[in-house]
Amino acid sequence: MPFFHRTPRAILFDIYGTLLKSSAGETHPDPALRALIERAHAASPHPFPEVDIREIHAAKHPGLSPSEVEQLAMEHEQAVNPVSAMPGAVETLRELSSRGILLGLVSNAQFYTVPVMATCLGSPLADFGIDPELCVFSYLEHRAKPDPHLFELARERLRARGIQPSEALYIGNDVRNDIEPANATGFRTALFTGDEASLRLRGKSLDECGADAVISYLLELCRM
Structure with missing residues (x-):
């Protein structure tokens, strides 16, 4: 179902569990x-x-x-934590970028995340229109989601380009780490449910998740 009166000017993505199939957050280091x-x-x-x-x-x-x-x-x-591209990720990023929508990332991530993601997608992130200035990663800030600080940084970088948070969409697979702090920062939100292994409802039902939309396949973004 459409939830924007017009196409969002920017779309920001979570990575693990959204653009990449992963068990991140559930692994146990030595x-x-x-x-x-x-x-x-x-x-x-x-x-x-x-x-x-x-x-x-x-x-x-x-x-x-x-x-x-x-x-x-x-x-x-x-x-x-072996990862692979989420089905539809490559096509979705290329289509959204071709429409002139600014793309970025707000993610709990490490120094290896970007090169690993590029390998999984088959091309450098710039080829998909992902703007490095619109990428906020936890390891660089020493703060992790659900800390709203990461979303506040993204909000200010978008405002510097004349884009208000209500004109942007954030999509992730975790109600606590993605939907709630993004909502609190003023972004529109979509909960991605396409990978049951990484979906994190945190005790909520889909009706209670707080997102403006729920999508089960990334290419749905291109049809909204």
Whole structure:
């Protein structure tokens, strides 16, 4: 069903569970990594802290060079959380970009997320019209969703281009991490339910999820 009186000027996406099929958020690192992450979280002043995973692996393996740390972190991620492109992701991004809609990302992510995503989609993100200035990632801010700070950053970057949050759409698969903070920041929202393994209703029904729309296939965005 249409929920915009006109086409949104910008669409921002979550990544894991929305553009990429993934079990992110449900994986369990080895105990040593988990202990280091928990220690970093405890030292953070933010209610929803995030780490740069390179710092965690470097603390566990102090003898490694920065490039070796990155390689180790990527190999560990690929082992515990293999990902692939969500059905319809490539076609949806290309179609929306061709219509002149600004595209961006607001996601709990790490340094490897963008290259992994590009590999899954088969091309650099710029080829799909994803604007790096409209990408907000948790590891760079040391704050994770559902912290509204990430959405507030995206809102201000859009306002700098003359786009109000009510003219933008945010789409994600998690009611708590995506829909609620995006709504609170003034964005229109769509809950993506296309991957049951990664859908997070957080005890809500679809009718209670708070999103302006519920979609089960990404290409539905192009028909709204």
